[in-house]
Structures are given as C-alpha cells and as structure tokens.
Amino acid sequence: MRTQINVKYLDHPDIQEADSILRSCVHCGFCTATCPTYQELGDERDGPRGRIYLIKQLLETGDISEKSQTHLDRCLTCRSCETTCPSGVKYGRLAEIGRGIMEEQLERPFKQKLVRWLLRKVLPYPSRFGPLLRLGQLGRPILPAELKAKVPAKQPSLAWPQSNHARRMLVLGGCAQSSATPNTNVIAARVLDKLGISLLMAPEAGCCGAVSYHLSAHEEGLAFMRRNIDAWWPEIEAGAEAIVISASGCGAMVKEYGEKLIKDPQYAAKAKRVSELAKDIGEILVKEDLAQLQLQNQGRKTAVHCPCSLQHGQQLGGLVEQILQQAGIELTRTRDGHLCCGSAGTYSIQQPEMSQKLLSNKLEALTIENPEQIVTANVGCQLHLGSKSEVPVKHWIELLDPR
Template sequence: MQTNLADFIKHTRAGDEADAILRKCVHCGFCTATCPTYQLLGDELDGPRGRIYLIKQVLEGKPATEKTLAHLDRCLTCRNCESTCPSGVQYGRLVDIGRKIVEEQVARPLSQRIVRTALKEALPRKWLFAPAMKAGQLMRPLLPKALRNKVPAKQHAGAWPTTTHARKMLLLDGCVQPSMAPNINAATARVLDALGVQLVIAAKAGCCGAIRYHMNDQDGGLNDMRRNVDAWWPYVEAGVEAVVMTASGCGVTVKEYGHLLAHDPAYADRARRISELTKDLSEILPAFEADLQKKLAGKIKKRVAYHPPCTLQHGQQIRGKVEGVLRAVGVDVQLCADSHLCCGSAGTYSVLQPELSYQLRDRKLANLDATQSETIVSANIGCITHLQSGTETPVQHWIELVDNALAAAS
C-alpha cells in the first residue's frame, strides 16, 4: 500500500511505525472473513481493511470525522485479522496509533467522555475499584441486569501457600481480577506450590497499562508500565524465572513493554527484559505435565468447553497449550465451532459497545452449549465474566480445575 504521510506525523516514531505497517497491506481482504464486527454488520468500514483505509486517510491529512471515530470504536481489537493476514500486518499497533490521532481531532459527546474517563480512572486503581466491586456484590440482587452482568458473585480465594521454594516466579496480581475473581491467582499459587515453585507478588505493581493505553490515554498507560518495571526489577535481579500472567489480556500487553517503551532510554533495556520473562500460565505448565499426570491422571472426569481468549490465540499467538495441559491430566476438552472468534468482552468493549458485545456473546455461548459440556473454561477474567453473564453453566479459569483436582487428590 503506497502512503504519503502528512507533515504532522511524518518522521515521528508513530508515523514511521504506521508507514511500515501500512506498506505491508496488499488489500487482499482475507481479514474480513475473520472479523467479528464485519460478520455482524457487513460494512467494509467495520472490517480491518476498511479501518486501515480510514486510518491511512487520516495519517495522510484528511480530517477525521465522527464516522471515522465510530468505525474505529466498533473494532474489538481482537487481532483475529493478524492471525489471518498473509502479509503480517500488525493491525493492533496501527489501530492504537490511528485511534489516538482521531480522538485528538474529533470531540466526543459529553456522555461518552464521562463514561470513558470513569473507566480509565477507576478500573486501573485497586483502591477505587475494590471497594466499588465489594459494594456491588453486596447489592448484586438489587442491581439492574446490565450492571449485574459486570458484577460477579463474591468468590472466596482460599489459602495462599506459605512454603518457601528455591524456584521463584513473579505474578502480576492485576487491577480488577483480585476483586472480581480472587481465586484465580490463589489457585495458580497453590498449583505451582505443589510443583515446587513459589509465586511472588510485587506490592507496588498494579494495572498492566492496557486499560489506559487502549483508551487513548497512552501516556497514562506507559506510566503504568514504567511503575511495573520498577516494581519487578529487584526481583528480576534476584533471579526470578518468569513473570507469570493468569489474564491473557494483561499478558499480551506486558509482552509488548519492550516495544512500547523502546523510545524511553531510562526503561528500554529493562522493559525488553521484562517482556522476555513474561509467560502466560499456559506456557509455564506444560513443563510440569509429567508431574501433573502422576498426581491427577484420571481424577478430573469432566467434559469442558474451552474458550481461547483472543488475547491468547491472536495477540500472543498461543494455541493448543491449555488444551494440552488439561488433556494430559484426563480432562475431556472441547473446542466449539468458530472458536477463533471473539466472545465480545474485549476489555471495556462490553461497556462501550454493549449491543455488539452481547450479540457476539450469545453467538459464542450457543456454540459452547452445543458441545454439551458441564463447564466452560477460559484464560482471561474479561471473557470469564462476560460469558458467565449469559449462561447458567459454570464459567471459570482453567487453572481452577487443576487446583480443585489437586486439593481432592491430597
């Protein structure tokens, strides 16, 4: 794709990156076949190729409009198009660049600004989000359905292991997950403890930065990333083996710290090292399959449907590892039809674009229900909460299955 960038972005870091991405696009349109919003709406501008054209026009100097903003807002950033693209177009990075510029040119309605500000200021701050979630859980039966969908029932985390092991890994506690589903991280700590690995949480670490960064407060998101690098670095110097992610949405962002902070000389080298050390939990557990088989083979007699989050299968390009671990310990794992498609959660998308989000959720649940499984498992808190809001079938993190089976076996 030929480009002629406007002077306002030419020879800038963002401009150079956008130009390189645009030049890879060959207009083939393969991406539209796997774009969830294009499938729902049938509009070229609500597919990756159309959005790429819109971004290109803005970067070449054409003023953005409210229509431009609306089409970019409707993108889930699921990055399914990246898995499909034969040319390796890094659409996720391009849309971040385009959205920021479009938002600078187009004034949002006041109602949108209020909601978006509330999300990006409250969600990343545990001291704000935790008491709000606790209050919501206390009042959950009285909440309207739309709000109740965002407030999972209160969950008890269970005991955190206290054994000290020579092998140590860092865990990103996260910002919303500890309040919404505290058992996920606790279950991870218990499973790894049983395998001889101690999980450590850095007290000063917090939100991975994805929420603010992807809502066009990129400076705020980068500051969240710098805070985490500072919090984790003493542990890295002390020799931790990995930085473990139990939420794939966080993992895909932390794995990009090296790229996102490459322009910052004070953080570039450390951020790159953090990204190298970052592993989704599904990348850690395969090394322990033999131990888990000895402990659990045949003890989890369940048929489960696995929903692979977009941030895992498309963002991190990790496929088959969760299924492999679960099958190794005897679980009957089913993938539903169109398992490559987004469930509609997509971070804050289910709040900002509820109509499209719930259409995608219901399509996904229909396919998951068709597997006739007794439980649905996933690997990201957003997907888990979103799917659970539409079904009576239990939805949980896959590590909780392993944790429960280890507890029963012991």
C-alpha cells in the same frame, strides 16, 4: 499500499512505523473473513481492510470524521485479522497509532469522554474498583436481572501458600482480576507450589497499563508499565525465572513492554527483559510434570474458550486444551474458536449492543455439545461469558487445583 503522509504528521514519533504498516497491506481482504464485526455488520468500514483505509485517509488528509471514528471504535482489537493476514500486517499496532492521533484531533461527545475517563480512573485501581464491586455484590440480590448478571458473585477467600522453593517466579496481581476473581492467582500459586515453584507477588505492581493504553491515554499507560518494571526489578535481579500472568489480556500487554518503551532510554533495556520473562501460566505448566498434582478425575465435560489475547495476541492457541487433555479432562467440541466473545477489555461497556451479539454467538458456539462447564484464560472473558451462560464459567487453572 502506497502512502503519502500529510506534512502535519511527519514529526509524529510513530509515523514511520504507521507508514511501514500501511505499506505492508496488499488489499487482499482475507482479514474480513475472520473479523467479528464485519461478519455481523457486512460493512467494509467495519472490517480490518476498511479501517486500514480510514487510518490511511486520516494520515494523508489530516482529517477525521465522527462517522470514521465510530467505525474505528467498533473494532474489538481482537487481532484475529493478524492471525489470518498472509502479509503479516500489524493491524493492532496501526489501530493504536491511528486511534491515538484521532483522540487528540477529534473532540468526543461529553458522555463518551466521561465513560472513558471513569474507566481509566476506576478500573486499573483495586482500591477504587474493589469497594465499588463489593457494594454491587452486597446489593446483588435486589438488582434488576440485567444488572445482576454483570456483577460477579463474591468468591470465598483462599489462602496463599507459604513456600520457599529454590525456584521462584513473579506474578502479576492485576487490577480487575484481583478484585473480581482474586482466587485465580491463589490457585495458580497452589498449583506451582505443588510443582516446587514459589510464586511471589510484588505489592507495588498493579495494572499492566492496558486499560489506559487501549483508551488512547498512552502516556498514562506507559506510567503503569514503568511502575510494574520498578516493582519487579529487584526480584528479577535476584534470579526470578519468569513473570507469570494468569490473565491473557494482561499477558499480551506485558509481552509488548519492550516495544512500547523502546524509545525510553531509562527503561528500554529493562522493559525488553520484562517482556522476555513474561509468560502465560500455560507456558509454565506445559513444561512441567503435571502428574505431581495428583489430580482426581474431574468427570465433567468442559468447553474451552481461548481468548483473543491468548490465540491472536500471544499466538498460543491450543495451549490450554493441550494442558487440560494432558491432565485427563474431557473436552467438548466447539466451533468458531477464532471469533471474539465480545468482552475485549472495556469494549463490552462502550459497545454493549455489538458485545451482546458476539456474546450470544460465542455461547452458542461453546455449548454445541452441552458441556457442564466453560473455562477460559482471561478474567474479562470469564466475567462476560458468565454474565449470560447457563453453565459455570471458570478460569481453566481452577481445574488443576491440587487443594
């Protein structure tokens, strides 16, 4: 694709990268076949190829309209198009750059600005999000059905295993997961403890930075990344084998720390090392002898939802299924596994209509063989699917809990 970048952007720090990505697109349109929003709306501007043209237009003319902003906002950034693209176009990165410039240039309506600001100032902070969630859980019995479905039931607290194995790994505590599904990491720690690995939490670490970064508050997102690097670095220097991440959305972001901070002379090398150490919990377990867990026969038919952040962002599609089959768990057939469930970080809040359509489609695709439970690898997908599912929705690590 030929480009002629507007002179007003020539000094932008990411413009050369954006130009290179634009030039790598050959207009083939293969991406439209796997784009969830294009499949629903049938509008070229609501598919990757059309959105690439919108970003190209912005960078060449210097202008962006509210209509173009709407089409870019509807993008889930699921990156299914990247998995499909024969030319290796880094659409997700181009969308980040384009949205960042758009956010600086075009004033949003007050309601949108307020919602985005609240998401950034509440969701990444467990000390803020946690009390609000608990308040919602207390009032859950009297909430209208639509709201009640969006508030996850409170989980009984499980104890973190006390262990001191020679093998040590760090874990990302996260933000929403630490409040909404706090036992996910506890169970991950119990599983790894049984395998002779101690899982350590760095109290100073928190949100991976994805919430802010994906809402175009890039500097705010980078600040979260630097804080996590500082919190983990002493244990990394002491020999921690890996940084284990049980929320695949966070995992996709931490694996990009090296790219995001490559221009920061103080953090570039450390960020690169952190990204190298970042592993989805599945990447750890697939290399271990799961017979040591001495699992009982699960006896429940299970459907697996592979989050976009795991299959497209981290390119680890099929990993969860491999581990669960190895553990003797019966998996049911599903369809359209490449399509997003509609959670997509904060998308379900900002684009509720499209999100609900995709959720209904996904639940239909997951239940074609009447599973008794659904498992996934990301807290956002887990809560989103659970809000409408007629069968329990869990994190897949729960099926390996040695108890």
